[in-house]
Structure formats: C-alpha cells, structure tokens
Amino acid sequence: MRRGTGTWQGNSDAQVNAGVAITAVAVVSLATAIIGFYGLRISRTTGDFYVASRTVRPWWNASAIGGEYLSAASFLGVAGLILLSGTDALWFPVGYTAGYLMLLLFVAAPLRRSGAYTIPDFTESRLASRTVRRVTSLVVVMVGWLYIVPQLHGAALTIHIATGLPSWVGSVAVVVVVCLTVVAGGMRSITFVQAFQYWLKLTALAVPILFIVFVLAGQGAEPQSLPAVNPTGVAPAGLYQNVSLLVALLFGTLGLPHVLVRFYTNPDGHSARRTTLIVLGLLSVFYLFPTAYGLVARMFAPDLARSGQPDAMVLRLPGELVGGVPGDLLSALVVAGAFAAFLSTTSGLVVSLAGVISQDVLGGSVRGFRLAAVVSALVPLGFAFMTGSLALAGSVGLVFAFTASTVCPVLLLGIWWRGLTDAGAIAGMVTGGVAMIAGAVSGSGLTPPWLAQPAAWSVPAAFAVMVIVSRATSHRIPGTMPRIMTRLHTPERPLATER
Amino acid sequence: MTRVRVTAPRASARTAVRGTPRALESREAAQDSEVGQVFVRSLIRSQLRLALVVAGGFLLILAAFPLTLVVVPGLADTRIAGIPFGWLLLGAGIYPVIGLSAWLYVRTAARNEARYRDLAGEQ
Numbered sequence: 001m002r003r004g005t006g007t008w009q010g011n012s013d014a015q016v017n018a019g020v021a022i023t024a025v026a027v028v029s030l031a032t033a034i035i036g037f038y039g040l041r042i043s044r045t046t047g048d049f050y051v052a053s054r055t056v057r058p059w060w061n062a063s064a065i066g067g068e069y070l071s072a073a074s075f076l077g078v079a080g081l082i083l084l085s086g087t088d089a090l091w092f093p094v095g096y097t098a099g100y101l102m103l104l105l106f107v108a109a110p111l112r113r114s115g116a117y118t119i120p121d122f123t124e125s126r127l128a129s130r131t132v133r134r135v136t137s138l139v140v141v142m143v144g145w146l147y148i149v150p151q152l153h154g155a156a157l158t159i160h161i162a163t164g165l166p167s168w169v170g171s172v173a174v175v176v177v178v179c180l181t182v183v184a185g186g187m188r189s190i191t192f193v194q195a196f197q198y199w200l201k202l203t204a205l206a207v208p209i210l211f212i213v214f215v216l217a218g219q220g221a222e223p224q225s226l227p228a229v230n231p232t233g234v235a236p237a238g239l240y241q242n243v244s245l246l247v248a249l250l251f252g253t254l255g256l257p258h259v260l261v262r263f264y265t266n267p268d269g270h271s272a273r274r275t276t277l278i279v280l281g282l283l284s285v286f287y288l289f290p291t292a293y294g295l296v297a298r299m300f301a302p303d304l305a306r307s308g309q310p311d312a313m314v315l316r317l318p319g320e321l322v323g324g325v326p327g328d329l330l331s332a333l334v335v336a337g338a339f340a341a342f343l344s345t346t347s348g349l350v351v352s353l354a355g356v357i358s359q360d361v362l363g364g365s366v367r368g369f370r371l372a373a374v375v376s377a378l379v380p381l382g383f384a385f386m387t388g389s390l391a392l393a394g395s396v397g398l399v400f401a402f403t404a405s406t407v408c409p410v411l412l413l414g415i416w417w418r419g420l421t422d423a424g425a426i427a428g429m430v431t432g433g434v435a436m437i438a439g440a441v442s443g444s445g446l447t448p449p450w451l452a453q454p455a456a457w458s459v460p461a462a463f464a465v466m467v468i469v470s471r472a473t474s475h476r477i478p479g480t481m482p483r484i485m486t487r488l489h490t491p492e493r494p495l496a497t498e499r
Numbered sequence: 500m501t502r503v504r505v506t507a508p509r510a511s512a513r514t515a516v517r518g519t520p521r522a523l524e525s526r527e528a529a530q531d532s533e534v535g536q537v538f539v540r541s542l543i544r545s546q547l548r549l550a551l552v553v554a555g556g557f558l559l560i561l562a563a564f565p566l567t568l569v570v571v572p573g574l575a576d577t578r579i580a581g582i583p584f585g586w587l588l589l590g591a592g593i594y595p596v597i598g599l600s601a602w603l604y605v606r607t608a609a610r611n612e613a614r615y616r617d618l619a620g621e622q
Contacts, residue, residue, distance in 0.1 A: 087575075090589040094561075101557060101597050105550040105604055270612070273605045280601050284594035291590040295582070416547050482536060489543045490619075491612040 017328040021162035024336035028200070029177045032343055033184075035193045058271055062278035064191045065262045067198030067340075068348035069096075069279075070286060071147075072154030073396035075201060075341040078287070080310030081394075082294025083302075088242060089294065092397070093287035095246050099253025099400075100283060104276040107254045109269035110415045110488040118356050119260055119407060126414045128478035129422035137360050139406045139429055140257045141376075143399060144353040147256070148346050148380035149387065150395045154311070155342040156384070161312050162335045171384050174339075175377045178347040182354065182373040191265065197344040198282065204337020205289040208318045208330040212296060215322055223299040241453050245397055248455035252400025255407030258348035261355060268492045293317060314338070350376045398436075401455035405432030409462045413470075415488055421477055424470030432462030538619040545611050549604065557600045564588055 074096060081089040116122040119140050124133035152171040159170030181193060253259060266272040297304055297313050301320050304313045315338065318330035353376035354369050362368030406429045413420045413428075435458035568575045568585050575585030 087585055087589055090586070094589065094593050097594065097597055098557070098561070101601055102554065104601055105554050109608070270609060273608065277598075277601050277605050280598055284598060287594070288591055291586075295586055295590070416543070482539075485543065486536075486539045489546060490539060491616060 017331070018163040018165075020328050020332040021335045024332040025159070025162075025173070025339050028336045028339045028343070029173065031196065032177055032181055032193050032340075035196055058266070058275040058278060060191060060195050061262065061265055061275045062282060063195035063198045064265075065194075065259065065275065065279045066282040066286065067194035067196070067201065067344045068258055068262065069100075069256075069283070069345070070198065070201055070341055071345035071396060072151045072338070072341050074287070074290065075205070075338050076154055076158070076311045076314050077394075077396065079290040079293035079297070080313045082291060083297045083305050083313050084310050086294075086298065090291065091242055091246055092249070093290060095249025096253070097280065097283045097287060098246075099249050099251070100276065100280050102250050103254040103259070104273060104280070106412055107260075107415065108263055108272045108276045111260060111411070112263045112266050112272035113269045113488050113490075113492065114484075115487065117261070117264060118352065118359065119255075119257055119411070120356055120360065123410055123414065123425065126481075126484055127420065127422040127425055128480055132422045132425050134360070135426050135429055136407070136410065137356050139433065140356050141353055142433075143255070143403050143407065144257055144349045144356075144376065145380045145383065146402065147258075147396065147399045148349050148377070149383045150399075151342045151346045151349075152381060152384035153387075153395075154338065157309065157311055158315060158335060158338045158342075161309075161315050162331070168385065170342075171381060174342045174346055175381050177343055178350055179374055179377050182347055182350050182377075183370045194344050194348060197340040198286075200340045201337045201344075202282075202286055202289075204333045204340070205286070205293070205314070208334055209289055209292050209296065211326070211330060212318060212321050213292075216296075216300060221300065225299060225302045240456065244401075244453040244456035247459055248397055248401035248404050248453075251404035251408045251459055252402070252455075255403030255411060256400075257352040257356070257407075258345070261352040262348075270491065290314070296321075346377070398439075401439075401453070401458070402433070402436045404455055405436050405458040405462045408459070409466050413463070413466055417467075417470075418481060418485060419470050419474060419477065420466065421470045421473045423473040423476055424466045424468075427469040428462045428466030431465040432458055435461060535619060538615060542611065542615040546608060549607050549611065553600050553604045557596065560596050561593065564593060 074093070078089070078092050078096075081092060111122065114122050114125065116125055120133045120137040123136045124130065152174060155170035155174045156167035157170070159165055159173070160167045163169075263272050263275075266275055293314050297317055301313075301317060304310070304316055304320065307316075315331065315334055318334060319327045321327075322330060350373050354373035357376060358365070358368040358372035362372055409428050409432065410420075410425050414425070435454050439454035439458070568588065575583060577584045579587060
C-alpha cells in the first residue's frame with residue numbers, strides 16, 4: 001500500500017501534488033483577505049478595531065474563538081504526537097479543551113464585566129498601578145510572540161512538504177496575509193475571518209479522515225500494527241510529565257491574550273458564559289479528528305512516525321492511504337485547513353498584541369494600532385528564522401506553561417481574592433516567568449523532567465509568592481477594590497429588563 | 500410585583516443615577532452601601548464555591564478515567580467497533596464530561612445571579 005520510498009524530504013513522489021496544494025493555500029489566503037476587506041466596510045471607530053464594538057453574536061463569537069484557538073499545534077501537532085506516543089498524547093486535546101472549562105468557571109463572565117480591553121487594562125484598573133500594567137504588558141507580548149513562532153514553523157513545514165518550495169515562503173506568506181487583514185479591518189473583520197476558519201479547519205480534518213476510514217473499510221485493509229505498539233523507540237512520557245502538562249494546559253488557556261480579548265466582544269457576562277459553552281462543544285467535536293488521525297496512522301501507517309517529522313503526518317496520511325487524484329485532493333484540503341490554522345491563530349495573536357502595544361506605546365489610535373500590528377507580526381518572523389523547529393505540540397505546551405505561571409495567577413487572584421496587591425502581582429509574575437525561562441533555557445532531553453516541564457511546580461510557586469507578598473503589603477490594597485469587585489461579579493442588566 | 504424587598508439605605512444623589520444609560524455606575528453605586536457590599540460578598544462567595552466544586556468534580560472524574568484503565572486489567576484493550584476501549588475513553592469519553600460540567604455551571608451561575616438580583620436588584 002505504501003507508495004514513496006524511505007526518505008520523504010526532497011522526494012517528489014512523496015510530496016503532495018504541488019499545483020493543487022498551492023491553489024489550496026492561495027484560495028484560503030484569498031478568502032481570508034476578502035472576508036477581511038468585507039469587514040472593513042463596517043468597522044469605523046476605534047472600538048470596532050479593538051473589540052468589534054462588543055456586538056458579536058454568541059454563535060459567531062464561539063466559532064471565531066474556536067477558529068482562533070485551534071492552532072498549528074492542534075491541527076498538526078496533536079495528531080503527530082498521538083502517532084508517536086499513543087494514549088499518553090491524548091492528554092493534549094483533553095487539556096486544551098478542559099483549559100476552556102477552567103476559563104469558563106473562573107474567568108469568562110468577570111473578565112467581560114471588568115470592561116477592560118486587554119489584560120494589562122484589567123490588571124491596571126484592578127490594582128490601580130501603572131507599574132503592574134507595564135509588567136503585564138511585557139508578559140503578554142512575550143506570550144504572544146512565543147506563541148506565533150510555532151505557527152510560523154508549522155507554516156514553513158507545511159509549505160515545504162506540500163509544494164517543495166523553500167520553508168521560509170510559508171512563514172512569510174502567513175505574516176503578509178495576517179498583516180493585510182489586520183491592518184485593513186481590525187477585530188470586526190477578524191471575527192468573521194476566524195469564524196469561517198473554524199469551520200474550514202473542521203471540514204479539512206473531518207472529510208479526509210472519514211474518506212480514509214471509508215476506503216480502508218471498503219478494501220478490508222488489515223492493520224499493519226496494533227494501536228498500543230510504539231512505532232519508534234522513543235520512551236513514553238512519565239507520570240510527572242503528564243501531570244505537569246495537564247497543569248500547564250488547564251491553567252495556561254485562561255491566560256492566553258488572544259483568547260481573553262475575545263470575551264470583550266460579548267455584550268454581557270452571561271453571554272460570555274454562553275459563548276464559552278458553545279466553544280467547548282466546538283472544541284470537543286474538533287479534537288475527535290486529530291485523535292482519529294493518530295489512531296489510524298498508528299494502525300495503518302506507523303512508518304510515518306519514523307520519518308522524523310511526526311507533525312507532517314496529517315498532511316501525508318491521505319496520500320499514503322488513498323493515493324491517486326482523490327489522495328491529492330484530500331491532501332490539498334488538509335493543507336488548506338492547516339494554513340487556515342496558522343492564519344487564524346497568528347492573526348488573533350497579532351490583533352491582541354497590537355491592542356496592547358498601541359495602547360501602551362502609541363496612544364491607542366487606529367493608526368497606532370495598524371503600526372503595532374505590523375511590528376507584532378514581524379518580530380516573531382525574525383525569531384522563527386533564527387530558531388529551529390521543535391515538535392509543534394511540545395513548543396506550544398511550553399507557551400501554555402508560561403502563561404499558566406504568569407498571567408493565570410494574576411487573573412485568578414485578581415478576580416477572586418480581595419487581598420491581591422500590585423507588589424504581590426509583580427513578584428508572582430516575575431517568579432513564574434523566571435522559573436519558566438530557567439526551564440526553557442536548560443530545556444533539553446538531558447535536563448531532569450522537573451526542570452524541562454516546570455508547570456507542576458512553577459504555577460503553585462507563582463500563586464504562593466503572589467499571596468505571601470500581597471499579605472505582607474496589604475496596606476497597598478487600592479481603595480477602589482470593593483467597587484471593582486462589585487463590577488466584576490454583579491450581573492449587568494437591571495431586573496426590569498430581564499423579565 | 501408585590502414582593503417585599505430587603506433594601507439598603509441609599510443617598511438621594513444616587514437615585515438620580517438610576518435609569519440613566521450609565522447602567523454600570525448605577526450598578527456600582529447601588530452596591531456601595533454596607534448592606535450592598537454584604538450581598539456582593541455573598542454572591543462572590545457562592546460563585547467561587549460553585550466554580551471550585553465543578554472544577555474539583557471534573558478533575559476527580561478526569562483522574563478516575565486513567566485509573567479505571569489501570570485498575571481493571573484488559574479493559575484498555577477491549578475493542579468496541581474495532582477501537583480499543585482505552586482510546587475511546589480518553590479520546591472521546593472525556594468531552595461529554597467537560598460539556599456537562601460546563602452546562603451545569605452556566606445554569607447554576609445564572610441562578611446565583613438571579614438570586615442576587617432578587618435581593619439587591621430594585622432597591
């Protein structure tokens with residue numbers, strides 16, 4: 001059944017039909033740009049640019065959140081990792097989804113009710129401190145840039161495998177399309193673009209795998225391997241790594257800047273919760289498919305794990321198991337979906353970073369927002385060129401661990417604990433950040449797992465430092481605190497309009 | 500509506516704020532009093548308790564799934580429609596639990612808010 005020969009790279013037979021793939025990428029980019037320009041006609045004010053004037057309906061908003069959240073790691077990385085590590089890797093999609101549950105439980109409605117545009121806005125108003133704002137902005141920008149880099153690596157990988165073009169073309173194409181859409185339309189058009197891209201991603205994963213299963217069943221194909229068999233010699237992760245990963249994913253999601261900014265587009269706290277409920281449904285449906293890819297590849301194409309690029313498995317599976325013209329078309333569909341994943345996550349991050357940078361540095365004008373958007377996209381492009389590609393799911397997991405150790409404690413304690421002070425918030429964020437950087441710098445296969453996967457201890461450490469320092473500086477609790485807590489937690493509408 | 504409401508004493512200046520488009524300010528001003536703050540604190544406490552209970556319950560179920568597979572030998576490899584049960588449980592079975600937890604939370608949180616409105620709403 002297997003067509004190509006041993007090595008995939010530089011082997012034209014192994015590549016997806018280049019012409020079809022380039023067409024698929026072009027169509028996705030064009031559709032993104034067109035929806036973006038269509039949005040331009042209805043975005044007029046600064047409010048439109050930042051948060052779509054808070055008029056987006058829950059279904060649209062939920063699709064947009066799903067579209068933005070499902071990144072290269074979800075589309076390519078998770079399936080590749082499942083192929084490599086089997087059921088151990090199932091914790092990735094579970095963690096990504098359960099992270100949203102935590103966001104719903106602890107953050108969604110209060111954050112919407114805070115009335116702030118960005119996370120730095122929130123921390124500044126809650127703790128009445130410009131310094132906290134600056135530290136939060138710095139952390140948010142770092143998180144955003146760290147998160148864009150794997151998207152660009154994913155784009156480079158996809159373009160190289162699908163078309164044989166040099167890798168940098170993929171990263172540059174993503175940055176150019178994202179800059180054009182964001183500069184043209186801001187958040188309003190982004191909402192439509194993202195919503196479209198969720199459904200595109202779902203289709204692009206679901207149709208090929210259903211077709212593959214149908215073909216395999218029709219042929220009565222015999223599995224080459226059992227699902228439990230490890231296709232490579234790499235040892236599976238230990239219990240500590242799994243727990244640490246789960247902590248990072250559960251608590252990292254609620255600190256992601258591009259996810260949080262979406263909540264401001266809900267009209268009120270209750271609809272923010274309803275939106276999140278729909279998002280959970282959309283994510284649950286989506287993650288069934290990377291799991292299915294992983295399982296099918298483990299049983300019918302375990303060779304793909306040994307190519308050295310498990311992230312490319314989703315792109316190669318249709319050609320491997322179906323072949324011919326249908327295989328090419330299905331591959332093109334997967335390539336289109338993957339490209340939608342890079343575009344949507346990158347543009348969501350660029351919008352939220354541009355919001356932070358333009359408000360803090362450029363005075364919050366529409367012009368400043370556009371300039372900041374270009375800067376926010378170009379810097380990670382530089383990083384992407386300088387760094388080598390790690391496994392996508394792994395590097396995104398580290399970003400989640402970083403937000404879980406920095407942004408997450410500030411948000412949770414700021415929303416639920418009256419005693420948080422500016423000094424405590426800064427001390428906690430610095431602790432979490434330093435722990436993560438120590439882990440990332442020394443992060444190789446040689447370091448002990450507790451240092452390479454620090455979330456299991458760095459998140460509690462950040463919380464502990466924040467609480468202890470806040471207790472010690474309790475005279476710094478701002479006088480505006482009771483009023484802000486009331487705003488965060490009380491329902492918006494008066495009784496009369498409710499009934 | 501003939502319900503008798505527990506109301507907080509409010510400064511007359513704040514009456515002017517009510518009914519204006521600045522709903523946010525009226526909302527906060529109304530809760531500035533001591534009694535208002537008691538209501539707010541109890542709302543925050545009940546919402547936090549709810550969130551912690553749902554999160555704790557979910558994490559317990561989450562931990563129980565792989566434990567079940569470890570404790571019951573052979574269960575992970577039992578096949579249903581050709582798919583090993585371990586894959587079904589972890590790959591698909593957890594999502595309904597997440598959805599159910601979320602749905603329960605959204606319903607109860609809205610109910611907590613309705614109770615708060617009844618107490619503190621129209622003063």
